[in-house]
Amino acid sequence: MESKNPNKTFAILQNRSTFIQSWRQSSIKDCLRCKRCYMFRYRWCLVPNYTRVSKGSSLGSIVHRLFELSQIPDGVKQVEKEVGEKIQELRKIRDSGADLLGDYDRDIKTLEQNFNKAKMMVAIFNEKFPRPAGLEVLGREIKAGVVFNAAMGKDQPPLAVPVTGILDELDYMKDGDLLFVRDYKNTTRPISFTLTGYQWTLQPRIYRILVGAALAQVGREDLVDRVADGFILDILQVPSIEMSGADRDFTIKKKELKSGPRKGQVIEEKEYFGDPDPINYLERCKLWYAEKGLEAASSFAIRFNEDPMNAELMTTLNDVAPYAGLVPVPELFPRDPSASFCKEWERVCEYYPLCSCDPSAWPAVIESQYKMEQPTVDNPAFAPIEVEYAETGAVAKYKPIFLEGAENGIHRNPKPTA
Numbered sequence: 049m050e051s052k053n054p055n056k057t058f059a060i061l062q063n064r065s066t067f068i069q070s071w072r073q074s075s076i077k078d079c080l081r082c083k084r085c086y087m088f089r090y091r092w093c094l095v096p097n098y099t100r101v102s103k104g105s106s107l108g109s110i111v112h113r114l115f116e117l118s119q120i121p122d123g124v125k126q127v128e129k130e131v132g133e134k135i136q137e138l139r140k141i142r143d144s145g146a147d148l149l150g151d152y153d154r155d156i157k158t159l160e161q162n163f164n165k166a167k168m169m170v171a172i173f174n175e176k177f178p179r180p181a182g183l184e185v186l187g188r189e190i191k192a193g194v195v196f197n198a199a200m201g202k203d204q205p206p207l208a209v210p211v212t213g214i215l216d217e218l219d220y221m222k223d224g225d226l227l228f229v230r231d232y233k234n235t236t237r238p239i240s241f242t243l244t245g246y247q248w249t250l251q252p253r254i255y256r257i258l259v260g261a262a263l264a265q266v267g268r269e270d271l272v273d274r275v276a277d278g279f280i281l282d283i284l285q286v287p288s289i290e291m292s293g294a295d296r297d298f299t300i301k302k303k304e305l306k307s308g309p310r311k312g313q314v315i316e317e318k319e320y321f322g323d324p325d326p327i328n329y330l331e332r333c334k335l336w337y338a339e340k341g342l343e344a345a346s347s348f349a350i351r352f353n354e355d356p357m358n359a360e361l362m363t364t365l366n367d368v369a370p371y372a373g374l375v376p377v378p379e380l381f382p383r384d385p386s387a388s389f390c391k392e393w394e395r396v397c398e399y400y401p402l403c404s405c406d407p408s409a410w411p412a413v414i415e416s417q418y419k420m421e422q423p424t425v426d427n428p429a430f431a432p433i434e435v436e437y438a439e440t441g442a443v444a445k446y447k448p449i450f451l452e453g454a455e456n457g458i459h460r461n462p463k464p465t466a
């Protein structure tokens with residue numbers, strides 16, 4: 049159980065910098081599911097001291113980066129360089145003698161394998177789904193932000209909700225005058241399963257309201273009042289086959305059967321030699337993608353037909369908005385009562401060591417297991433606000449979040465669909 053003494057809890061905030069940040073679709077999602085997780089991750093900005101390179105997530109991020117850059121000259125080389133730098137970093141730690149358990153060595157191998165696998169996946173995808181002629185890429189990796197007025201109805205005073213995000217790609221099809229947000233995804237599950245319910249998730253809805261700001265960002269003021277017509281999803285499933293002994297080179301040997309009903313017959317047998325070869329693995333993966341068809345690799349558009357300021361989105365923004373500015377103490381940020389988020393994807397939440405002890409023990413747990421990571425500033429107009437608290441628990445530095453943005457014209461709600 050946690051302490052009910054607020055003074056004791058406030059003591060935790062002393063000498064601690066906390067932050068007020070704009071919302072992203074990921075922080076909204078986390079806040080909806082667990083307020084405490086949101087508090088640790090986005091208000092206290094805590095991350096575990098060392099996060100192992102997870103096989104799945106590192107593959108996912110390399111695939112994503114390749115999706116982004118493989119369409120431009122030398123893009124693949126650029127990703128190779130980035131992965132190489134990360135590997136160098138891990139090698140340095142390993143060679144300094146800090147790798148007592150061999151974790152860094154394993155992570156280096158994981159990164160090398162993942163880069164090769166990701167390169168193969170994206171090459172297969174690009175061959176299968178070439179970009180249509182007449183498509184103009186307006187920008188990639190566009191950092192956009194709006195202060196969204198989420199007031200519901202005329203009687204509610206303005207509720208300024210700053211929302212930021214990075215759009216993977218913005219495409220314009222002159223033919224048909226269509227504007228699409230393109231998003232790259234990869235998944236370990238079949239595509240139809242992964243996309244179940246996708247159309248009402250936060251991602252397409254949030255990116256849609258960011259489009260006006262993204263267009264301004266890439267200098268297309270001529271299109272700025274447009275809302276996106278739809279979303280293009282480029283999505284790939286990670287092949288469930290791994291490189292193995294079956295990917296070694298082989299020769300065919302003839303062999304005469306010496307016994308049994310087929311005695312005397314000559315059969316052909318594969319005799320493998322050497323190490324598994326990535327080229328053979330690539331061919332096996334191509335066959336795997338050919339067998340699975342659109343369930344494993346797909347590129348398709350979803351047209352929007354709902355009001356961009358629809359009631360569901362407004363309700364969501366109204367639900368989370370107060371948590372951006374509340375004093376970040378456990379009393380105000382409850383844990384997930386279902387505990388389902390605590391063990392989602394069969395992984396224990398990274399804040400479990402904190403949640404499972406009394407807050408009075410948090411300073412010691414944080415000291416040994418976490419570090420504070422300053423939030424990144426994608427856009428100066430949406431820079432996080434650092435907040436410190438006085439000894440009494442009163443707020444020492446605080447200003448209403450981003451209301452200036454709304455006044456300075458950053459605020460741009462999309463127009464309702466005609």
Ligand code: SF4
Binds near residue numbers: 084085384387397398
């Ligand atoms: S362990 Fe559970 S309750 Fe605690 S932050 Fe994580 S998800 Fe929330």
